[in-house]
Amino acid sequence: MKHIRNFCIIAHIDHGKSTLADRLLEFTKTVGERDMQAQLLDDMDLERERGITIKSHAIQMNYLYKGERYTLNLIDTPGHVDFSYEVSRSIAACEGALLLVDASQGTEAQTISNLYLAMNNDLVIIPVLNKIDLPGAMPEEVKDEMVDLIGCERDDIIPASGKEGIGIEAILNAIVERIPPPKGDPEGELQALIFDSQFNSYRGIEVIFRVKNGRIRKGDKVKFMATGKEYFADEIGTLRLTQEPKEVIECGDVGYLISGIKVAKEVKVGDTITHLANPAASAIQGFEEVKPMVFAGIYPVDTSEFEELREAMEKLQLNDASLVWEPETSAALGFGFRCGFLGMLHMEIVQERLEREFDMTVITTVPSVRFEVITTKGATLQVSAPAEMPDPSNIDWIEEPFIKAQIISKAEYVGAIIGLCMDKRSVFKNQVYLTADRVELQFEMPLAEVVFDFFDKLKTISRGYASLDYEFLGNRESTMVKLDIMLNGEGVDALSAIVHRDKAYEWGKKLCEKLRELLPRQQFEIAIQAAIGQKIIARETVKALRKDVLAKCYGGDISRKRKLLEKQKKGKKRMRQVGNVEIPQEAFMAVLKIN
Ligand code: GTP
Numbered sequence: 001m002k003h004i005r006n007f008c009i010i011a012h013i014d015h016g017k018s019t020l021a022d023r024l025l026e027f028t029k030t031v032g033e034r035d036m037q038a039q040l041l042d043d044m045d046l047e048r049e050r051g052i053t054i055k056s057h058a059i060q061m062n063y064l065y066k067g068e069r070y071t072l073n074l075i076d077t078p079g080h081v082d083f084s085y086e087v088s089r090s091i092a093a094c095e096g097a098l099l100l101v102d103a104s105q106g107t108e109a110q111t112i113s114n115l116y117l118a119m120n121n122d123l124v125i126i127p128v129l130n131k132i133d134l135p136g137a138m139p140e141e142v143k144d145e146m147v148d149l150i151g152c153e154r155d156d157i158i159p160a161s162g163k164e165g166i167g168i169e170a171i172l173n174a175i176v177e178r179i180p181p182p183k184g185d186p187e188g189e190l191q192a193l194i195f196d197s198q199f200n201s202y203r204g205i206e207v208i209f210r211v212k213n214g215r216i217r218k219g220d221k222v223k224f225m226a227t228g229k230e231y232f233a234d235e236i237g238t239l240r241l242t243q244e245p246k247e248v249i250e251c252g253d254v255g256y257l258i259s260g261i262k263v264a265k266e267v268k269v270g271d272t273i274t275h276l277a278n279p280a281a282s283a284i285q286g287f288e289e290v291k292p293m294v295f296a297g298i299y300p301v302d303t304s305e306f307e308e309l310r311e312a313m314e315k316l317q318l319n320d321a322s323l324v325w326e327p328e329t330s331a332a333l334g335f336g337f338r339c340g341f342l343g344m345l346h347m348e349i350v351q352e353r354l355e356r357e358f359d360m361t362v363i364t365t366v367p368s369v370r371f372e373v374i375t376t377k378g379a380t381l382q383v384s385a386p387a388e389m390p391d392p393s394n395i396d397w398i399e400e401p402f403i404k405a406q407i408i409s410k411a412e413y414v415g416a417i418i419g420l421c422m423d424k425r426s427v428f429k430n431q432v433y434l435t436a437d438r439v440e441l442q443f444e445m446p447l448a449e450v451v452f453d454f455f456d457k458l459k460t461i462s463r464g465y466a467s468l469d470y471e472f473l474g475n476r477e478s479t480m481v482k483l484d485i486m487l488n489g490e491g492v493d494a495l496s497a498i499v500h501r502d503k504a505y506e507w508g509k510k511l512c513e514k515l516r517e518l519l520p521r522q523q524f525e526i527a528i529q530a531a532i533g534q535k536i537i538a539r540e541t542v543k544a545l546r547k548d549v550l551a552k553c554y555g556g557d558i559s560r561k562r563k564l565l566e567k568q569k570k571g572k573k574r575m576r577q578v579g580n581v582e583i584p585q586e587a588f589m590a591v592l593k594i595n
Helices: 017-027 045-050 081-092 107-122 139-150 168-178 305-319 343-357 411-423 445-452 454-461 501-518 558-573 585-593
Strands: 004-011 058-065 068-075 096-102 124-130 191-200 204-213 221-224 231-232 235-237 243-246 254-259 270-273 294-300 324-330 333-341 362-364 371-375 382-383 396-410 427-433 438-448 467-477 481-488 495-500 524-534 535-542 575-578 581-584
Touching: 004 017, 004 081, 004 107, 004 168, 004 270, 017 058, 017 096, 017 168, 045 254, 045 343, 058 168, 068 168, 081 107, 081 191, 081 581, 096 107, 096 139, 107 124, 107 396, 107 467, 124 139, 124 168, 124 204, 139 191, 204 501, 231 445, 294 305, 294 324, 294 343, 305 324, 305 343, 324 411, 333 343, 396 411, 396 445, 411 427, 411 438, 411 454, 438 445, 438 467, 445 454, 454 467, 481 501, 495 501, 501 524, 535 581
Parallel strands: 004 068, 004 096, 096 124
Antiparallel strands: 058 068, 191 204, 191 270, 204 254, 221 231, 221 270, 235 243, 235 254, 294 333, 294 362, 324 333, 371 382, 371 396, 396 438, 396 467, 427 438, 481 495, 481 524, 524 535, 575 581
């Protein structure tokens, strides 16, 4: 144990975590130069393209320091707020963290939130000032920020550049010198923390764990304490560039376990592995079930592809335990699925993976958070789709999820940001100057408002300088209403939304206007109406199309006539018929962009 160091790298997105990790692996010869591929840890194509490490992994390095051989376990953490629970479990598997700050950007929202997580877990923080090679680097200012933030000495900060390979040895030495070896009782009952899992189509789910107490041997009969499931440790080992099977993983070390688990849901991040015969008295603290926060319907564009979509969703779920779904039917869109996501980024990723890996074209409906509706009969309903909302006369009150949002920005954008947040029904809580030019703002805001285009708007008004992080606060009472859209008197369920009453009029008006632009003129007039309950709050009209497409043909040329009819038919394919009105695909998407 004396020679083990477990650490992670925490950083804001794009501050250079993956690049630095690559350099550490190269320097310790964990990978030969020939195997070296930029950003080795991001092994999903999508991750590489987006430059975001979606799922955490672990990798083991050997490092010779003052003639002694050390085992360094680098535990990778995802950088985005949607995955903050996974970050917290990865952090719980470490004794230390490299805190990476981009010398040209300074500290950002995720730098701070991840730092707090690390400090709460009593991790030793090694501050690293990264990207010092950049011409726009402001090393002295950013060092000031870091000293203020961490309370470290200026000299503790290691200047580095992952790109140029500067400071790599100093970082490795600091890992050995400053981070303490793991504690724990090697002879105690087994307690191993599951902090990640990955899916392998041949071998099933691979569980990644850190042994806190005791040791695990190949062939042991083990039990996962939260799920109560029992397995054989068919194979255990350490993670290098490839998996290296071992007979035993000792106290303090990190490893993987394979035991033919087929379903991602059985492996819960944060769960504790123990022995079946001689179990630990208690599980490792901090386990939580991850809860989806954002819900939306996913439908195949081509209704005949429903079964294919189901298969694709099942496969996705194999390696994404946080994705939940159930079948749903919409009058407008047909058969599809109601899905729950950790957040907006997670939703985008799922949609993209469906299209990319499974070649599906899907429609996503208006995302919603989960409301709690207390009925006049005293029952509490969980409502995450407009269709589930009971009639207003049966509702006593409604509660919606609130978050604590933390925004860091250049001082000059503070006014615009406060304006935007106020427009989103936020409560301003606090404002702290990190430096003369950088401000941290805190708001309490409804998650429902963040779900739409808040992040994009924030980036726009701050010219990309603001960063956002948030945590869930709890539910609060709100006056929410269900807004329905009707075309020629017929409700279109996929266009309904649950919105705050104060915003319902604006929402209804804008949506009607947008639909008027998007609905093609048809043989008859189309009335577009927005309604709350029985009350119509907005109306637009699409005028009837006068000319018959065939009128031009003077009855003569039959082949030309056929061509025109055919063209019309093709056009129809990309439409959905609701009552007698044809709705193009863009109309369902438009809802996302009107806010
Ligand atoms: P996420 O995985 O999205 O959190 O990003 P990351 O923190 O892993 O950052 P990544 O290593 O992907 O680097 C982000 C960008 O910064 C890439 O374009 C890198 O080439 C660049 N970059 C990383 N390190 C350095 C550095 O030391 N100097 C310079 N100039 N650029 C760097």
